[in-house]
Amino acid sequence: MKKIKQTLLRQTVLVASLTTATISVANECQTVQLAEPGWTDLAFTSGVAQVLLKGLGYEASVDILGMSVMLEAMKNKDIDVMMGYWDPAMDTYIKSYIDEGSIEKVAVNLEGAKYTYAVPQYVYDAGVTDINDLHKHAGKFKKKLYGLEPGSNNIILDAIAAGKYNLEGWKVVESSEQGMLAQLKRAERRSEWIAFQAWEPHPMNVKFDIAYLTGTDDTYGPDFGGATVHTTARKGYLQACPNVGRLLQNMTFTLDMENVGMGYILDDGMTPEEAARTVIRANPEVLNDWLKGVKTLQGGDGAAAVSGYLDS
Structure with missing residues (x-):
């Protein structure tokens, strides 16, 4: 009888320990902290992640941070997930973190992206087809290149500092994606010359008549800065929170999906989560792939929970 009692006691302690461990893991993973650098494509994909995570019972929020601050925050485990490592365009910023293992690649979530400098089509037609053509028309460009927020x-x-492209003395105007696009819109309306940071996916490729410049293979990479976009996470996050990790590994996007979603944010004034809900409702089949093998925070049916959340 004494041995039976001891066995039952050990089993009770084991069950209690396992339960405590499960609760501890659930608590650790309950809040998912995402970040993005103020780019609309990442605002949209982060919004999709927020919607799915909330539907699964998690708490999820997104901070908008400068690139260097965001990466340091991931290294210090203050940020869990970042949906947009543009490879190779972002290597300058993130490669050292990947190499040291403080930030880990989770999955490729988009293929066919590009990222380099562009001009309006009328400037391209006037003979500025390569980045090495810019300096020949320094006066028309007022020796300015329009970029994104500081740090990007x-x-x-x-x-420019290395003496490439004969752009010594040129200024990079750093503002924001919205500020840069406003400048582009103003220049087009006045038929003025402007060179600006451009990328796809983005509604700018439909809204404006633009052309990408050649000649930047040595800096932005070949094929107009052709890139694959990776979801990334802080070191050890996938092992600590495997259910969230499975969701992140499942989530992939298309150029068309992101162009549409970003348009809802930029042109229709939707929040990233509203844009995400709108795109998902229009393409409900994507949930089959995104939620394959994914449970709720409490271990329930993930697909049913997210569907119910979207209908609420």
């Missing part, structure tokens, strides 16, 4: 323009700043 290191590639072109480093190129």
